[in-house]
Amino acid sequence: MSDVTLSVRGLRKVIGRRVIIKDLSFELTRGEVFGFLGPNGAGKTTTIRMLVGLIKPTAGTIRICGLDIARQFTKAMSRMGCIVENPELYPFLSGMDNLRHFAVMLRGITRERIDEVVRLVGLEERIGDKVGTYSLGMRQRLGIAQALLGKPDVLILDEPTNGLDPSGIREMRAFIRSLAEKEGLTVLVSSHLLHEIQLMCDRVAIMAKGEIIRVDTVQELLASEERMVWRLRPLPLGRLILSDLTEVLSADEVTVTTVYSERHAGEWSRRLIEAGVSVMEMNRKLPALEDLFLELTGGESID
Missing domain, CATH: 3.40.50.300 (P-loop containing nucleotide triphosphate hydrolases)
Incomplete structure (x- = not known):
């Protein structure tokens, strides 16, 4: 069957x-x-x-x-x-x-x-x-x-x-x-x-x-929309280095958000530290289905 x-x-x-x-x-x-x-x-x-x-x-x-x-x-x-x-x-x-x-x-x-x-x-x-x-x-x-x-x-x-x-x-x-x-x-x-x-x-x-x-x-x-959120010090230098290594999706006064890559996360962290940037926090962020839905449908609300 x-x-x-x-x-x-x-x-x-x-x-x-x-x-x-x-x-x-x-x-x-x-x-x-x-x-x-x-x-x-x-x-x-x-x-x-x-x-x-x-x-x-x-x-x-x-x-x-x-x-x-x-x-x-x-x-x-x-x-x-x-x-x-x-x-x-x-x-x-x-x-x-x-x-x-x-x-x-x-x-x-x-x-x-x-x-x-x-x-x-x-x-x-x-x-x-x-x-x-x-x-x-x-x-x-x-x-x-x-x-x-x-x-x-x-x-x-x-x-x-x-x-x-x-x-x-x-x-x-x-x-x-x-x-x-x-x-x-x-x-x-x-x-x-x-x-x-x-x-x-x-x-x-x-x-x-x-x-x-x-x-x-x-x-x-x-998983296709998984992100990595970095809290770095100094933040401007950290953001600059990350932008050379991967796509920076957003940044505010406290954090930088990039695409997630388990394969490259360790290397990116090492490059930041070698450049004198302290990695205060590094978190994987999985979006809620609601966030993905709104992104895929152009922000339209559901029935």
């Missing part, structure tokens, strides 16, 4: 004369959590709606576990679960009755499977209560249980932590990680909480103006 669970090739969406999505291509693999980020108007929501079959692409292919959604729509969608925006739940019914109601719309969902997803999302103690009495986090978990009924290989969650308090956000993060690590699901998460994406996801796609501009692991994305 292929580890690729979601494959997107040359995806394009044109409305009238306006190109909304421009030739997107990426792949997701089994057991990974994939973050999908984009500023307002980037086309992230349009892309997600195409992935889950709510709108048709103008061109390109979307395959779920090798099934082309344009030619094998029903089979392909049976391998995917999703929550786009808020879970659609009946507040006057119990959690169990909600799941039973949705289960009859699918083929072959047994009572055992319903009980299994209830345990999976940790709602055993409250599943008999009306959904109207649930907290927001519990409703999100019930919505995910609904999306898991058909044993999907790919789960797409649009803003799963939206409106949750810090405790609920941490619980949801751990829960999503467990779905990938213990259940082997591929989970695509869109979110405006960049810090949570940084903690939750294995890889991240950053989108702007209808295009994906970077796809990589969170570690590699951040």
Whole structure:
């Protein structure tokens, strides 16, 4: 069985004369959590709606576990679960009755499977209560249980932590990680909480103006922008010497910031000392995902 669970090739969406999505291509693999980020108007929501079959692409292919959604729509969608925006739940019914109601719309969902997803999302103690009495986090978990009924290989969650308090956000993060690590699901998460994406996801796609501009692991994305901050005395001489050795990115009255190089850091420090510059402090600085996001998207805020 292929580890690729979601494959997107040359995806394009044109409305009238306006190109909304421009030739997107990426792949997701089994057991990974994939973050999908984009500023307002980037086309992230349009892309997600195409992935889950709510709108048709103008061109390109979307395959779920090798099934082309344009030619094998029903089979392909049976391998995917999703929550786009808020879970659609009946507040006057119990959690169990909600799941039973949705289960009859699918083929072959047994009572055992319903009980299994209830345990999976940790709602055993409250599943008999009306959904109207649930907290927001519990409703999100019930919505995910609904999306898991058909044993999907790919789960797409649009803003799963939206409106949750810090405790609920941490619980949801751990829960999503467990779905990938213990259940082997591929989970695509869109979110405006960049810090949570940084903690939750294995890889991240950053989108702007209808295009994906970077796809990589969170570690590699951040490492590509790693910096070194120097506190030197005298600072002007130290800055001059460093500018001959490497790229000086910024300087203020206290520090000089350069690109980071583990290979050359020792040599640069030695050259400074030989020139009579005291190296008072030398620190590696890894940017936050938010800083990198703003740099790559030209300072645009996220959805």
